[in-house]
Amino acid sequence: MTKPRTAADVAFIEALADLMRARDLSEIAVTRDHGEGDRIEVRLARQPSPVAVPAAVATAALPTPPAPLPPPAATPAAAADAPALPEDPAQHPGAVVSPMVGTVYLSPEPGAAPFVTVGATVREGQTVLIIEAMKTMNQIPAPRAGVVRRILVADGSAVEYGAPLMIVA
Numbered sequence: 001m002t003k004p005r006t007a008a009d010v011a012f013i014e015a016l017a018d019l020m021r022a023r024d025l026s027e028i029a030v031t032r033d034h035g036e037g038d039r040i041e042v043r044l045a046r047q048p049s050p051v052a053v054p055a056a057v058a059t060a061a062l063p064t065p066p067a068p069l070p071p072p073a074a075t076p077a078a079a080a081d082a083p084a085l086p087e088d089p090a091q092h093p094g095a096v097v098s099p100m101v102g103t104v105y106l107s108p109e110p111g112a113a114p115f116v117t118v119g120a121t122v123r124e125g126q127t128v129l130i131i132e133a134m135k136t137m138n139q140i141p142a143p144r145a146g147v148v149r150r151i152l153v154a155d156g157s158a159v160e161y162g163a164p165l166m167i168v169a
Contacts, residue, residue, distance in 0.1 A: 009040055012032065012040070012042070013042055013044075016028055016030060016042060016044055017044060020044055020046060023103070023158050024157075024158050025046075025158065026045065026046050027043070027044065027045040027046070028042075028043070028044050029041075029042070029043040029044075030042050030043075089150070089152055089164040089167060090162070090163070090164040092164070092167050092169075093169070094144070094146060094149065094167045094168045094169035095164045095165075095166075095167055096128060096140070096142065096143060096164070096165045096166045096167070096168055097162050097163065097164055097165060098131060098140075098159045098160065098161060098162060098163045098164075098165055099131075099138075099140070099161070100131055100133050100138065100161055101133060101158075101159065101160055101161050102131040102132050102133035102134075102138070102158070102159060103131065103132045103133075103156060103157070103158055103159070104129055104130070104131055104153045104154075104155065104156070104157050104158075104159050104165065105129065105130040105131075105132065105137075105155060105156065106129050106151070106153075106155040107155070108130070114155075115127055115128050115129055115130075116128050116129075116148050116151075116166075117148065117151075118148055118149070118150065118151055119147065119148065120147070120148045121145075121146070121147050121148075122142040122145065122146060122147070122148060122168060123142065123145045124141075124142055124143065124144050124145045125141045125142065126141060126142045127139040127140065127141055127142075128140055128141065128142050128148070128165075128166060128168070129153075129165060129166075131159065140165070142168055143168070144168060146168040146169050147168065147169060148166055148167070148168055149166075149167040149168065149169050150166060150167040151165075151166045152164050152165055152166055152167070153165050153166070
């Protein structure tokens with residue numbers, strides 16, 4: 001038998017909602033046991049924020065821009081030299097992806113220099129960032145040797161499992 005909700009339960013749910021906002025989480029589920037046959041199960045989910053679409057601009061008053069020039073024709077040799085890179089960073093062959101859900105830290109401690117910067121050369125196994133999950137700091141190693149081409153996350157941001165963190169090529 002479940003008891004009527006108390007002020008402590010309401011405060012607990014409000015604290016979970018505040019945690020969701022603070023960590024920019026989309027969903028959280030918690031079971032809290034208070035004793036024999038007395039527990040509360042809470043699942044909070046947030047709908048994604050709608051994307052703001054700018055209002056249409058009246059085009060009658062604006063001059064018509066000139067037609068864009070066609071791109072220069074690439075020679076077959078040049079096209080063969082430059083491999084096509086995927087648009088989605090997660091599909092890039094040099095993507096370092098998150099092995100867990102957590103909070104990303106680019107340096108070992110606040111105010112310290114970051115583990116790596118764009119353009120830095122890394123060796124396989126070198127720590128490139130930390131992901132905090134469940135109050136545990138997990139060092140994320142470079143899966144291969146190479147040069148850091150892009151860092152795709154901000155320090156202190158929340159990441160999901162499989163999210164691209166950086167490109168090492």
